[in-house]
Amino acid sequence: MPDEPTMWELQRTFEAGHRELSADIAQLNTRLDAFVLREVYEAHRLADERQREAERAAADQRYNAMSEQLGQVRSQVVDLRDQVRKAGWTAISSFLSPIVVAVVLAFVLRGG
Structure with missing residues (x-):
């Protein structure tokens, strides 16, 4: 089991992915506002x-x-x-x- 990530690591990974996705969506929204x-x-x-x-x-x-x-x-x-x-x-x-x-x-x- 040492190769499998723990629940906390999975949560941090999901949160980091969520933050990146939110930042990408915000950037896309600002670009679309100018379009x-x-x-x-x-x-x-x-x-x-x-x-x-x-x-x-x-x-x-x-x-x-x-x-x-x-x-x-x-x-x-x-x-x-x-x-x-x-x-x-x-x-x-x-x-x-x-x-x-x-x-x-x-x-x-x-x-x-």
């Missing part, structure tokens, strides 16, 4: 992708609206330039017409 399921990862990735697409669409809408407003402003600038040009010619002609009429009248009245 993310593939489905969860895909769901988050798809949600992020949809959000980026929505932001991109909103930015495109803002860009299109601003482009349209810029086109309107440019056409207004062209219209204002034309109005200023016409007003300038009107001012010049209203200033020069009496002078031309006076010169013609002076020439005609002199007997020229």
Whole structure:
């Protein structure tokens, strides 16, 4: 019987095995806590992708609206330039017409 372990030795061996197994299970639990399921990862990735697409669409809408407003402003600038040009010619002609009429009248009245 000296080759067979005693009951106390068996108990200590079982307790040591139990402690090792508990430590291994605790370590496995900490690793599994950090593990993310593939489905969860895909769901988050798809949600992020949809959000980026929505932001991109909103930015495109803002860009299109601003482009349209810029086109309107440019056409207004062209219209204002034309109005200023016409007003300038009107001012010049209203200033020069009496002078031309006076010169013609002076020439005609002199007997020229």
